[in-house]
Amino acid sequence: MTDDSPIRVETHGRVGLITLHRPQQLNALNDALMDELGAALLAFDADPGIGAIVITGSDKAFAAGADIEAMADWTFMDVTQDNFITRNWETIRAVRKPVIAAVAGYAMGGGCELALACDIVVAAESARFALPEIKLAMLPGAGGTQRLPRAIGKAKAMDMCLSARMLDAQEADRYGLVSRVVPDAELLERSLALAAQIASFSLPALAAIKESVNRAWESPLTEGILFERRALYGRFASSDAHEGMHAFLDKRRPDFQHR
Numbered sequence: 001m002t003d004d005s006p007i008r009v010e011t012h013g014r015v016g017l018i019t020l021h022r023p024q025q026l027n028a029l030n031d032a033l034m035d036e037l038g039a040a041l042l043a044f045d046a047d048p049g050i051g052a053i054v055i056t057g058s059d060k061a062f063a064a065g066a067d068i069e070a071m072a073d074w075t076f077m078d079v080t081q082d083n084f085i086t087r088n089w090e091t092i093r094a095v096r097k098p099v100i101a102a103v104a105g106y107a108m109g110g111g112c113e114l115a116l117a118c119d120i121v122v123a124a125e126s127a128r129f130a131l132p133e134i135k136l137a138m139l140p141g142a143g144g145t146q147r148l149p150r151a152i153g154k155a156k157a158m159d160m161c162l163s164a165r166m167l168d169a170q171e172a173d174r175y176g177l178v179s180r181v182v183p184d185a186e187l188l189e190r191s192l193a194l195a196a197q198i199a200s201f202s203l204p205a206l207a208a209i210k211e212s213v214n215r216a217w218e219s220p221l222t223e224g225i226l227f228e229r230r231a232l233y234g235r236f237a238s239s240d241a242h243e244g245m246h247a248f249l250d251k252r253r254p255d256f257q258h259r
């Protein structure tokens, strides 16, 4: 990672922090950024010292979408052959550890889709969410037409996708696009604290919950319930689960071995 890298990577105890850093372009997502983001996520996932990951942007923009300047002259063959900037898009889902988006300012287009791909979205009061691709005669193609309806329902999703309607943080909270709203000045601190709390839990249990909740999006209820039950049974093979339950009964803090 160099000084002109489009992301900054830090650790805060057991939390990995990735800050999108293309300030001149409001963190517009290009190939270089998506490649480095994917690599940083995989590195944190492989690091036993890390239990949860936070992705954030600047005060003004989480990310203003895909880089329009980069895309403007691409052809169908360019995007097909190079697999476009969507190539790392499923990495967040593939990462076993929980990923939190800490969003201030604009989360537009691909930036909104990036937040949607995260497991938890903490929004500052200033956060603004929109899928304005229709204004470019484009389409929200990094999960926007798929994840958004699942997150907030068809009526609200169609409105956002077809009219480019922008939601403020409170609306996004009401509709279920975000997990919680916090004052701007507290966004990073609260997001890191949330990630640290999550990182203190048993990683195999966290991973099982993340997989199960994601399964709820992707399968019929009967299959999801079956998946969840298998995941629950799997917990009884875990020393952490026995430790957690015994610690409760003994009225002491659990000492999880697999974090």
Ligand code: CO8
Residues within 6 Å of the ligand: 024, 025, 026, 028, 029, 064, 065, 066, 067, 068, 069, 070, 085, 086, 106, 108, 109, 110, 111, 132, 133, 136, 138, 139, 140, 141, 142
């Ligand atoms: N791409 C490239 N550059 C951008 C982008 C962008 N998405 N957004 C902002 N910038 C640049 C501007 O061109 C400007 O550059 P310069 O200073 O050189 O002129 C700089 O950032 C600052 O922007 P503004 O002057 O426009 O700042 P404002 O505060 O006036 O407005 C807005 C902020 C409202 C966010 C405005 O910049 C805007 O509307 N941006 C475009 C938002 C947009 O249309 N996003 C959707 C892009 S398409 C997309 O995301 C496709 C998704 C499908 C694939 C996803 C894979 C990742």
